[in-house]
Amino acid sequence: MNTLWEFLSMSDANVRFVTIGSILLAASSAVVGCFTVLRKRALVGDAVAHAVLPGVCLAFILTGEKNPLILLLGSFVTGWLSLILIDVITAKSRIKEDTAIGLVLSVFFGVGILFLTSIQHSGNENQSGLDKFLFGSAAALVGQDLITFGAVAVLLLASVLLLYKEFKLLSFDMAYARTIGLPVRTLELLLTTLTVLAVVVGIQSVGVVLMSAMLITPAAAARFWTDRLGIMVTIAALMSAFCGAAGAFVSFTAPAMPTGPWIVMLLSLLAILSFILAPKKGLLARYLLQRRVRRQMTRENILKTLFHLGEPTAEYEHAYTKQQILERRKQPLLRMNKGLEVLCRQGLVKKNAQGWALTVAGKKEAQRVVRLHRLWELYLTQYLQVASDHVHEDAESIEHVLTPELEKRLEELLNFPTTDPHQTSIPQQS
Amino acid sequence: MIQHVTNPVLEVHDLTVSYQRKPVLWDVDLTLPHEALVGIIGPNGAGKSTLIKAIMGLLPLNSGYVELFGKPMAEVRQKVSYVPQRESVDWDFPASALDVAMMGTYGQLGLFRRPGAKQRHQAMEALEKVGMQDFANRQISQLSGGQQQRVFLARALAQDADLYLMDEPFAGVDIATETAIIELLRLMRDAGKTVVVVHHDLQSAQDYFDWIILLNMRLVASGPTNETLTPALLEKTYGGRLTELSRVSELLQKQNFPIRETKPSRK
Numbered sequence: 001m002n003t004l005w006e007f008l009s010m011s012d013a014n015v016r017f018v019t020i021g022s023i024l025l026a027a028s029s030a031v032v033g034c035f036t037v038l039r040k041r042a043l044v045g046d047a048v049a050h051a052v053l054p055g056v057c058l059a060f061i062l063t064g065e066k067n068p069l070i071l072l073l074g075s076f077v078t079g080w081l082s083l084i085l086i087d088v089i090t091a092k093s094r095i096k097e098d099t100a101i102g103l104v105l106s107v108f109f110g111v112g113i114l115f116l117t118s119i120q121h122s123g124n125e126n127q128s129g130l131d132k133f134l135f136g137s138a139a140a141l142v143g144q145d146l147i148t149f150g151a152v153a154v155l156l157l158a159s160v161l162l163l164y165k166e167f168k169l170l171s172f173d174m175a176y177a178r179t180i181g182l183p184v185r186t187l188e189l190l191l192t193t194l195t196v197l198a199v200v201v202g203i204q205s206v207g208v209v210l211m212s213a214m215l216i217t218p219a220a221a222a223r224f225w226t227d228r229l230g231i232m233v234t235i236a237a238l239m240s241a242f243c244g245a246a247g248a249f250v251s252f253t254a255p256a257m258p259t260g261p262w263i264v265m266l267l268s269l270l271a272i273l274s275f276i277l278a279p280k281k282g283l284l285a286r287y288l289l290q291r292r293v294r295r296q297m298t299r300e301n302i303l304k305t306l307f308h309l310g311e312p313t314a315e316y317e318h319a320y321t322k323q324q325i326l327e328r329r330k331q332p333l334l335r336m337n338k339g340l341e342v343l344c345r346q347g348l349v350k351k352n353a354q355g356w357a358l359t360v361a362g363k364k365e366a367q368r369v370v371r372l373h374r375l376w377e378l379y380l381t382q383y384l385q386v387a388s389d390h391v392h393e394d395a396e397s398i399e400h401v402l403t404p405e406l407e408k409r410l411e412e413l414l415n416f417p418t419t420d421p422h423q424t425s426i427p428q429q430s
Numbered sequence: 431m432i433q434h435v436t437n438p439v440l441e442v443h444d445l446t447v448s449y450q451r452k453p454v455l456w457d458v459d460l461t462l463p464h465e466a467l468v469g470i471i472g473p474n475g476a477g478k479s480t481l482i483k484a485i486m487g488l489l490p491l492n493s494g495y496v497e498l499f500g501k502p503m504a505e506v507r508q509k510v511s512y513v514p515q516r517e518s519v520d521w522d523f524p525a526s527a528l529d530v531a532m533m534g535t536y537g538q539l540g541l542f543r544r545p546g547a548k549q550r551h552q553a554m555e556a557l558e559k560v561g562m563q564d565f566a567n568r569q570i571s572q573l574s575g576g577q578q579q580r581v582f583l584a585r586a587l588a589q590d591a592d593l594y595l596m597d598e599p600f601a602g603v604d605i606a607t608e609t610a611i612i613e614l615l616r617l618m619r620d621a622g623k624t625v626v627v628v629h630h631d632l633q634s635a636q637d638y639f640d641w642i643i644l645l646n647m648r649l650v651a652s653g654p655t656n657e658t659l660t661p662a663l664l665e666k667t668y669g670g671r672l673t674e675l676s677r678v679s680e681l682l683q684k685q686n687f688p689i690r691e692t693k694p695s696r697k
Contacts, residue, residue, distance in 0.1 A: 178488060
């Protein structure tokens, strides 16, 4: 607890630098990443990240020093070049985009490693720390570096804020954007440049290899929580900022821990949690919905079975044992027990000495289901020309989905029928 | 039968367009009158969508030029509105119906400026016109195909243009929606707009449109409906391609020939 307080108070200038730096870098790449993902160019971010390495090394070889501005410029140039190359290859040859990305990524990264190795053997004592670009080192984010990289991050956020509506339209419908006179070429180029910039500054904290995660993961995670672009971008930025701060905290408490990989790990964790827990689109929400539907179906089937059992004698409120119900309709005993319990609670079924019986309300509900079943059977035979001995299976599941509106439509369409294709009567609404 | 009009709303002059060096439209030359509901009719692959994309400036031209209201496209963008094919975008995009309709106002807003209450109002009005006001806040992927089509129409309406070019607005739309849309297009025409529609169904074309463009890689006919929808002209449009034309197109592509020796110049 004490450490957390110490961290949050930011009394240590170094901590302050690393934390602010991580937050800014993470948030700005998340914001730009949202548009990269929506334009289905997620892989491009990875290519740029790898293509940045030769630029960094080349800048160092040419100047012999580690001035952040010059390294930034070098990485920007090669990052940009890689994107142009991908576009040219895709446009001018038969090679498809994914292949072009793979080619460019590996060639640039290979050249980068080549340069890096030769620098390491050159004996220039300035070179120590250059390999940090491979895996990143947020701890190195101090003083001048932070100001440079921070300024770029703020610039990124500002451009997206300023051109939000243009980027939105561009990502959704490029052809339309052109027809209303937006400078699509320029905007695309700008968005590409922003992506490169985001990668270039982000690399400082997470490195070449993990950079694409910083672009893509927050966007992918945020998409689960909302259907609005503005909210998606905000959530992505907040998630990333939080992970940036948390990553800085981890390496504050345990200096041996690298910040960048922790940021990426935490982001991935958030993404997995979003994937599972998000309302409506999440795995859990979908599973729960499915389970609710299945239980509802079981209950309706029990009611229906009790109704069928009573049908020959027209004594619908007679009680039957579980055995009798099971004989009439095979279903897992466990599920049936649970269903009967709930039905009891809902007052649709009551239990007495002989077993289980429909209540008045239960009979009404059972009638509704049987009615829908038979209406659907009739509809299938009359409108889809399905043979009457084939319609039962279909109706077994459709009876649970039909809404009152559809029921009314079917009735009108079938001219208020009283018997189904098997000549059994269709119970009328009471 | 190619009928020209004086003082046209749209003039397409000697237009040739190609995809990947293969000409798909040859020397199309036509003019369209004001206040008309125009149908572009032709078989699959005839170049119907290509024609309106070329008019909208979305494709490079090999020859010819397009003039709208007597001016080049760049000068009159605000007065022209385009409705792309529904399948041309990913509907899973995080946006509501209102968001999409509001995009129609971006052109007049210009760069940097954010849409405000006025644009919102304009977009809502457009949604009302297509009967989608109750779905304004619905995420667009949760709309049916017909509803998505209507959202696209609303976006074009929000632009408040004078000439509308629509790429298959009736594709994948149920009868009720189709009737509602054509009713709306008629109202627009009566209000002085010109609406050009790429259309598939010959049967309905007869009573939907007052001007017809028949297309099959080249312009077969352009004129009032009763003079163009004749058996002879339809036979010419649908009776197979001109094999020589296709052959030359393929030759040009295979052997990398330039389609025109000089770049197109205006007039």
